[in-house]
Amino acid sequence: MRNTIFIILFSMILVSGSVLPTTFAEHLSAGSGIGAGLAGVNHPGTWYPGENLKVGDYFKYKLCHESYKDCTDYWFSMWLEKEVLGGPEEIFRFQVLVEDGNRILKGHMDVGKIAPEAIGGTVSDNVLQYVSVYKSSIIWLSSFATADIDQPGKGPKAFSKVSWGKIANIGGEQVGAIGMETITVPAGEYDTIVIGWKSGGITSHIWVVDDFPFPVKASTWVQVTAGVPPQEYRFSLYEYKPNVSSSPFAGFTDTRETEKGVDCITNYELVKIFENTNTNSMVINILYGPEKPRIGCDVYWSLEFKKAFSTDLWENQVHYDILKVNLIDGKTIPTASAAEDEGHDKFFSTSGQVHRYWQMQGEPGLQKFAIIVYGTGPEYSVPNPEKFG
Template structure:
């Protein structure tokens, strides 16, 4: 009987994937999941890093444009002394969509975390620190100074039950889980898989013995409910040794091209604060310059706000930025295509973008297009919140574009006392009919001017939606501008609720 059990158990081993046969994960006496891979050796971030190494990664982090990916190439140029510490100086080249950025960073030799470098790559340096070398919080080089170990962390064994616990609420143990052979852009590697649970998903990072950086990783944010978004994602694209000269020397950066073209460093930013054409949300922000030289950048700060409360952000917005020369035809440029994506996304409802004006001289319509809202993995999100808003940009060739662009002309002329009527109506002190009659009178008498609006064919008996009253209240309180309030009036006219004679 015992022999048959042994034979059955032996046969079962052949059904277990090869990657897990060398691991011996278990639940220890403390009640948490323990790991360990049955392989000799240990590892730390930066193991084997040396002058002349070249690495190229594709990576992203949630804190940089909601995990918009870019390529980052690094060449270890030399060892430098900074204060009392020896460091590696690494030259860096970034390909971020159509933008090319160069700079350098100094990293430690105990842990290759960046401690300084060029301002131009500061945001990319932060992504590198929070993704590729994130494990240095648990595994570093150990320095022995007269028998005293200075780091307190040191390399971590592949056989260890745990490498430590992640710091967020409900954080799980980082476990050496399996030996796996994986393929990435740089080739095929025999690796050790590290795993931990976050937000109900399993985060994974693959490391290679005596290789300084992980070769691949995909981790998730901690959330209390719903599907957790990706925190960071990276893959090794290329690796070389003994590179003796700077491989980025002859690469021209976007900043250098723009400096040669005379692009201004200082310019006036034009504000916008308007509802989408469907009144699904308010799009607020600034952009500039309004008149831009061909080949120069337009900078945009964009906030998506709720119609019912413009002080609150709309989260999980699927959107794009498009350029039209003729609004009746497809766009001639979209930022998503420039960056090789299906769409843009912001989890927080805020974003900071740059668009290079590559079009020939002329006037163009820029549109911020909202496809919908919802989790990132649902392409387009819920289309019930779709809509767009537009603004004008003029592209010029030659000359000086550092002048102050004129402010956007107001499309409305509304006396201040009109806000009092709107506030009384929003508070229920006057009925809908009195509010509509009052607005009709103001428009017909030319006291309140709005853009030409097609008259709707409705009977005029439909009630006024609650969101129109919200807009009136926020407008009376100064929380939204005249244009957004007028947009609500235009909706009443185009839907036949308000008649003009």
């Protein structure tokens, strides 16, 4: 990492702990208002999440959701190991692998056959938050389409149907098929039906394939009344293999194993720092905790990027990083980067509101940290340096 100027320097004591450019079919747009822009498509099939799902199926997705690290990408893989028999409901068991920056997490989840949603009490604790994202993204359409079941509004949905249902948020926009498109994702080329809806003036898209269990791609947006709509979730299918008979995750070691024996603090008050950048380009409200984190444990970070002339207004599309630094001969030298630890050159926040975790490594003692803003602008652009600080 190069030497540079950092916006806010602060210190915390580390304590020994031993006691995870998207493009989308802009030409396929849903209308606004109930039923507007939705007419179904001329395709004879029906679909629901989990359709044609079979034991041995293996899927690998690159995935993000705004509820987890402000939509920072990670890898989510799942292998359908077996059917689980003998209970009140027919269910499948998935083995799950998460690759989130420098972390590897292995677990499992049981899902239903009517809708492939994780069944409470069956999800490994270490992958629970990632399975929650899976529910809110990869299988989000199970709110509208399921396997055959004798319940009003449930069952497979026809691609020709005008509307699959109404989204449950302000405005109640309709969800349905808005077009057909042949697309290429890393897993291959697929003839897809595009499911879409419009909210806040922008259309969200999910690409599904008839007779294929899960969508192959998605790009959806949070509804906002002002400012730039942040990405709600996006994903793309990177690998699909049928008839996998043995665990594809056997060669991976769960990094949580290295954290055993670390007595992490779970109840703590947040430390608050409210300051301008050194260039007065914006104000940043920093909340972190615990005050004295332990080596091998996570520090929680809440960052709020506000406009310098009014802290009631948010900065949007912020490129930033959290750094550990040393001060040597009056120079600020970065020694570790939260972004690099997760495999990125920097972080990005559409909304200017950030919640994330960073696992502390190194030696116990007083450590200095800094927040750097590289600038503002669209995610995959060169940041505007006017906001640097």
